[in-house]
Amino acid sequence: MDLVPTLGARLLIQLWRQLQVSRRRLPSPLASGSPCRKFEFNPKLGIDNPVLSLAEDRGPSDVWLCPERPRFCLLSKEEGGSFGFHLQQELGGARHVVCRVEPGTSAQRQGLREGDRILGVNRHAVEQEALEAVARLIRASGPRVLLAVVAGPALDTARAQQGDGALLCPTLGPGVRPRLCHIVRDEGGFGFSVTHEHQGSFWLVLSPGGAAERAGVPPGARLLEVNGVGVETLTHSQLSRRLWQSGEQVTLLVAAPEVEEQCRQRGMPLAAPLAEGWALPTRPRCLHLEKGPQGFGFLLREEKGLGGHLGQFLWEVDPGLPADKAGMQAGDRLVAVAGESVEGLGHEETVSRIRAQGSRVALTVVDPKADRFFRMVRLSPLLFLESAEAPASPQSTRSASGAETEDPPGADTALPRAPRGSRQCCLYPGPGGGYGFRLSYVASGPRLSISQVTPGGSAARAGLQQGDEILEVNGRPVDGEDDVDRLHQLAEAEPPLCLKLGARSPRGWSGL
Template sequence: MFGLQGRPSLHPTVCLTAALMGKRHNMGSSAGLVEIIGLTGTFTFNPKEGIDNPVMVFTDDADSVSKPSPRLCVLKREERESYGFNLRVERGRQGHIIRNLVVGGVSGCSGLQDGDRLLEVNNCYVDDVPHTEVSRKIKLSGHQLCLLVLNGEEYEQAVSQGQDLRSLARAHKDEGCKPPRLCHITRDPASGLGISFLPVEGEKGHFSVSLVSGGAAEKAGVCKGDRLVWMNGGTVCDLTHSALNRMMKKCGNHITILVIDSESEKSYMRRRMPILPTMAVPHNLPHRARKLLLVSGPEGYGFLLRLERAPSGRMSHVLREMDRYSPAETAGMQDGELLLEINAESMETLNHEEVVDRVIQSGQQVSLTTITSQGLEFYTKLGLSPLLFCEDDGAEKEKESGEASQKEIEGLCKPRLCSLRKGPLGFGFNLGCVLQRPGTFISQVAIGGSGQSAGLIEGDVVIEVNGQNVEEKYLEDVMIVVRDGGHFLSLLVMEKTSYNKMRQTDTPANHVTAEVKKNIIYDKVC
């Protein structure tokens, strides 16, 4: 998949449609022609030999096109009420698509529209997340859900222009805004819980945190000046200070609270976004669900699955009798754990026979999500799904992930040398250009192709091809350089915004190339 997106015609309004005429031939024979159909006339040019899947697309100057406007939709539902929409993937369309809104339902009242594309679920970017995982996030949201969506037409236009949707979603937020923290505090024999709450003057239902230095609350991740949002499963916005103190006294030796720093709270309020535990980073939680990966041995997985009734009357699928040295024991399975998921599918609505069938149908490998009975009771009392916080999603993992993401973002702002080898999808990307200007950019990257493996991202500006600077070359000239490289290709690329900022300081193309080579990030070679 390597596309041609052409050089502008002599007329500024030409080049709206492209059609491939004829067949591809060897050098020396009459080559295929790409016919450019304009408003006032046509012309043709030879796309040269060896270019995979010629495509002709022209984009307007990005500065002259209005930016897409994501919308924040907050949905609230009652017990046993649905959110009133379907989330779909459709052939020939990109993104997670909102469909089948219930007239007068929760979704319609929130501002969702048919055809909207989903960018974020509860402040988590999901456009590049597998569809099943996105659906799972929505199901785990409980009775309140925040969706950041983009109108279908704006989404498709943004994708065709190579815009970075993640940056678009990020621009919707205030810089420096941090997620809330879900903190579990265990009473210290000497200093107690180490926390108290003060009413914020002039703001009913808002409480500021006061801490004992080095106390239990501070060790659990609470910070001085934090704002209290939620305590033991209930919001505090409707409580008086005296009612909050009475609640504190009933907590005993443990308390679980949702807090956020004051500046981030203001940001959420400006955007009219609720602060939810489903958005939180967990701190010091006493129980976590666990994900176990089992690979079947000669005698199977080596455990029994039984349906048992808990003292509370709740029926659960319980893991029992792990064989010694079995795959179950090797994976860390503990006797008495409760089964929550099989291969990321919830077991909540399945009967025992169906659950057993799911394990058998998994073949030689199965993924199980489990939790202790005490852990399930803990999350039930809080009104949260135990699947929200697994052991591999802990605070340290969140921190490492955040640091990695930041490094990745910083990396994209520097030049990257991407090496590609032609595969079944060609080089696995399309090139585009701005009308009547030299220079090219990555307009599309094929999923699973060589371009994606090498680290190309839609919107990247192409600086060099096979060591040759192409910043001032038109697209068809760049294509010739690509073709001459045969089955191997080396591209020096850079994220568009960062590239434009650099060009403002180093106008000559050769100076820019010399400067960027000082800080090249070498991507993996496919």
């Protein structure tokens, strides 16, 4: 029996053949260099696009759409761990290159790749900064850091188009950032209700004059975190339970509609390290001390703090001496020296950094209440100082004139301040008896320099990096090949080993 196709069947067959021809003739979006328009289906109008796109939906910051635009990697680390990558300065240039990514770490999971150039750290553009300053910003970020990166070839293309002077890293100005708001419940509760579109998408509706509005929560804000925990995987009932379990106070990370729009246009995530603090219950304190005849007037001890983690704590603050006058309190934990984080450093390395400042020192500290708060929200207290660097003038914070530290046997007195462009480091041998670095000697240029630093060793914890030039050893200048042998002999001498280091060469690198 012959099968005669009906008119409807013939039309369907003809439409199918036209569709196949259209698909064969369609140029690839990757080959043409033009982005593929997202496929949208309107149930009322039907399918109005005869070409089926198999490409995944991507945002405006994806590399395949615009490879010269930065992509953002939000990295996190556990207490005492690392982000899992190493950074070096490009030879002959000022670009900061990811030279190694450790497998299984946050850096690898978030898509950081070898050869990527670092353009921004949190809310700071770092394209023109020195490698040491970039590493300092990353370490000061605490358990979470947001990096703006771009692949090397794409950066070269962008530089050729826009010029070397153009900054490629998008930033958010003051007042146009996510907010970390601490809300204390009053007779009207927290002063907001929550609306949601689907799981993980929540917005706040404020009560006029309520606790949330007074704490700085903007109208129509998107909710991002509750007490340091993201809400993207929570249902509405789970979120309600978390808010109820917060008790009398809660800390929310929120973003106003205009902030959300600015981040969307720039391809930036709404990340906690970008946040400004509003109505926070406590903040870090920067103390400026000038050494007096009786010293600074405090003791520094290494002991276990919150969660059993080791830290450097300030005790025995002598009344009337510089530390007391500057506002130091017994039990404060030291988080930075001269604006540089000392988190994760051992006692000896911390002491050497204090001594390297000479008779004037700037210490950033947190009291136990502040320590608990910033650990809860998983952010470094250094992100919420009035400025990213310690103030240069003692008048900007409470200051005082003179630290005594609880020193290991045989330690010297405070070191003199190193000349500008150099720095002092005092090393103590590790458990195996070594200092954890190797030397190189060249007949021209920097004579004696650090060629290798053992990760986790005494030298690495003290801040030595590959490429550092050694100017002095225990107060004696080095200028010849014989100094290599002398330095090896000093490894057997009584610690500490005190080095004066010159500016790092472009080959310098840092593990983070």
